[in-house]
Amino acid sequence: MSEVLANGLSIHVEQLAPPERVSGAHSIAPTAVLIHGLALDTLASWYLTLATPLAAAGLNVVMYDLRGHGHTERPPEGYTLDDFVDDLEALLAALDITGPVLLLGNSFGGTIAFGYAARHPERVAAIATVESVPPTATWLERIPGWLDKTAAYLPGGRALAEVNAGRVERVGRLARAARDVLASTSLRRDVPASRLPAEERLAAIGCPVLCVYGGESRVGALAPEVRRLLPHARIATVPGQRHTVLVDRPDSVRDIVMPWLHQACGLRSHDHQLAYTDQ
Template sequence: MVRANGVAMHVQQLAPDDPPADQLAGDASRTGPPTAVLIHGIATDNLASWYLSLAYPLASAGFRVVMYDLRGHGRSDRPPTGYRVDDLVDDLAALLDELGIAGPVHLLGNSLGGTIAFGYAVRHPGRVASIVAVEAAPATTRWLTRIRRQLAAALGPTRPAAAPGGPGARYLTALRNLVATTSAGQDLPASTPLAAADLHAIDCPVLGVFGSESAAADLAPSLVHLLPQARVVVIQGHRHAVLVTGRDQVRDQVLPWLLDQLGSGPGPTPGGSPAGASADPAGMAVPRR
């Protein structure tokens, strides 16, 4: 447990395996292993989704891996207020300071975690080496409107039925509990939106990963529009939980891309797409059939 920004936060770390000698050759200034910070999503999510998917592959590839439970989630404190995106960015910044991590770090965010990663990169551009956003987008006005509608639909009297005991039912129960015990339901939609000028501060490489059957897949084109340096991969046959349900496919896209940012690994050729993907005319990467 680490106290950061006034919140006791549950943190787990994995030490890196020894990276190959040539892995860090592209960064002569690096004096230690690269750090990957993994940020989870809302409601039922916690650091376990990363622990059971990409955490060990990242450590095996030579990354120091840091995972934590967001405020109000997992084993971290659940304060009654402080759930705007800026608050969650403040939590991340304070946590990295408490851990003595000056950066630049590789941020990997799932759903809301990706939104937090973008917000952190806007406010601390020199401390971010790259961003992997799974089913996520920056907190633009469009994103905030979408969150407001999703919360209203999920919590309202006409919310869609979910199979008892299934993932949908567990998500709704956790979301209702979070909203009933904190100001998250009001805070998130009331977050300060990021404008185009804000997003220009994000000049690091960005990889977006979406499930083809996810309701969030329509965010992919706007991600490329907002961040021209972004590369987007769509994993066929998966929904919003693609990080877990498509764990192997996500790993096979993310690891080569991250290693390429370090100056090693197969990665995409200049102007090309990640291994196993091909680019469509809009500049998005889609799996080959």
């Protein structure tokens, strides 16, 4: 575990390097930055799912805990989208990552990725998101209800145990951490009040874009927002899955993301079976 000072915060960062046999001794591997979602999420959701396959494909992988989450510092205020994008910008500078990056985001992490790309389109080679939408008014309007519901539910003794009986201990830790960040910071107030990028800046994102949704998730209903802004984006659905598709079906998400990265970015990819349906 390493701590990096960026944007005035101590940020917890984990990195995976590609195997020597993949990247080569003298090559410069591209960098994939993995961004998790709000409240009930940390970098562990990526570490335990796609981080290793991405490194095996020849990428330098960077994961970090968002402000207020995991092992990253928790300031009482400063949780707008701009704050999260500022953190990402400062973290890349602190890690001396100067070339184009591949951004992968889960839930609100994908929104951060789109926000960064709207600000720095020249820095982003591709965006792959899971259960996410670009930062639009329609998306932000949904977040307060979800955060309020989460905050109201977490104090209960059952705190998310039914999500997956095999992960009760880990989910319990996440529930306690989510309860604390929602109770002790301005996150619930700041995120819905975030300043949105101009839609023309979002529409100008020209890099390859992939958006993956669970077939039973309400977030997938916002896919038309993606198509409206980014008609070149590929939309993929994992049937029967909800918002937790990344953690519940990591193999299915991997089998979508890895071939797409190979096709869109020319990266090495294993022969994964494509377990998705294009919309």
